[in-house]
Amino acid sequence: MGTVESIKSADTGASQDKPFLRINNLIKEFGDNRVVKNVSVTINKGEIFALLGSSGCGKSTLLRMLAGFETPTSGEILLDGKNIIADAPYHRPINMMFQSYALFPHLTVWDNIAFGLRREGMAKEEIADRVEKMLALVQLDTFGKRKPHQLSGGQQQRVALARSLAKRPQLLLLDEPLAALDKKLRERTQLELVNIIEQVGVTCVMVTHDQEEAMAMASRIAVMSDGVILQIGEPHNVYETPNCRFVADFIGSVNMFTGTVVEDEPDHVVIKTPECSHYVGHGITGTPGMAVSVAIRPEKIAVSAEKPEQEHNYVFGEVIELAYLGSYTVYHLKLASGAVIKATVSNTARHGAFHPKWGDKLYACWEDDAMVVLTR
């Protein structure tokens, strides 16, 4: 564990809730290639759990093992206490919303939603009733007779959701649920999707490579890399107290300094890096002389033209790049050491007085609780 803080935050969140899905020591190998390496995770009833990682990190394979499309090399998957590893996909009380939806092109919207119910041998009136309810839930009441190709991307996504919820699964899997939508629609759909899932009350595991999507939708996030879960936690925990360099760098944007611990006290530490000395306002589990990284989020850095009145936690550099993004501006400062740091300044006033330009020399400073000390 990297920091004292991150030890307690690694698996908190709704931990007092009842565990519903348990994945124990799950391993998946394709030939010699171990894609999922000994993953264990517990997911509680009713939560939206996101597996976040870049492509090839094993998150999709993990999801496919839950659905039953891949057989694990070893390990167990306990759904409500029962190991489902040996069950065929069509016997699992789990439904999946596929990436780009996989709606049956030869069936109408109505028949797509009814597909799973019919396989169950449900009575005709009951099917009709359930399909109508599902159509109402996703606000597509009048679209039942259409074929999937006659719908927009957003509508197709809602049909896919309705189809995967129609059987009232115990576990809902979402594979990149919003990847096929454009940005504007994606933001609106995120909240809509969460609303519907919470309304139904189904436990949900989603896979995404988009950290904003994961943070907006999930109650807890697991960051995966190279077949391993690096950190599990609520979105703000993962963002504010990443437990390793990879997580800090993968979630959001970060400035990373590497140096050594020069002063190690219970209530503070001082870390010397080539750029400056960092005064961290809490203790760490380390020893003097230990090599560590200091991670600071760009929005926690303030910039000013005057030298700040503090001994530590500031640098001096030249603006080599600035990007005005409307709600905030990103400044890239080149320091004497050659390192470049990013600082964001939110544009709260329409015509603020402080507008640094290219080539301006600026001070950048931060509070003693702004940084996270990472050892791995």
Place this chain on the structure above:
Amino acid sequence: MKKFSKPGWLSGRTAVIGIPYFWLAICSLLPFLLVLKISFGEMDASGPFGTLLNYADGVVNLKIKLTNYIYLAMDDLYIIAYLNSIKYAALTTVMSLIIGYPFAYFMARASQSRRSILMMLVMLPFWTSFLLRIYAWKGMLSNNGVINNFLMSTGLIDAPIHMMNTEFSLMIGMVYSYLPFMILPLFTNLSKLDVRFIEAAADLGSTPWSTFWRVTVPLSKSGIIAGSMLVFIPCVGEFVIPDLLGGPSTIMIGHVMWDEFFSNVDWPMASTVTVVVILGVLIPMGILNKYQSEDEQKL
């Protein structure tokens, strides 16, 4: 861009599309029109090529003789031959589909290397002459052929089983010859089938068997139609296989046509038979094709 948006009538694009159309017009449409014309005329001393138009006393006479068509509709021989043709062509199509679909399905699911081997096996028969292969079946199926000799030598039967010149030998020859034409379009279609649809069906609780009938088969409909057309159309007019492997009870329309041309030397009657076959195949196929292309657009 302008070049593409406004093609002149002699542009490359017109030429590329035009050449095959020209070829079809000269080698297919024109002969058909000739046959159509002959079917309305009559055989005279100079042959079947007399003109239908006559000019005499300031009057143009167009003489269209429908006797042949009426005769065709009245005579059992022709009607039975037509029905036989449709029956055997339909049987061949259904049997090729039953044998070919599973084959194409597993070929489409096979690994890349195994796929090419299977494809080779499908194409292999084309390396030898079609006629030779049909004669080979004669050698296999006749009373003193390979199969009967083998069965008699093992003592399973005492007298040879009569297989040649029956419906059985005819169907063996037809299905054997036309099977590749069923497999190839089906394979092309099934190898494009997105595996996510199969997974989605399984995810929704559908057993593999149910998924096959409710997802795989409906989604490969265009392949089934294409394969069936490729088998059915040439089967209706098939002449060589029924002639060599069929018998007196399996007279098909191709044989009747041949008889009219070469035994009876009644070209107008032969042409009539031909025209009816062509129209009888073209019209339903045209309707099917239109229905299919409308359906394709929806997918």
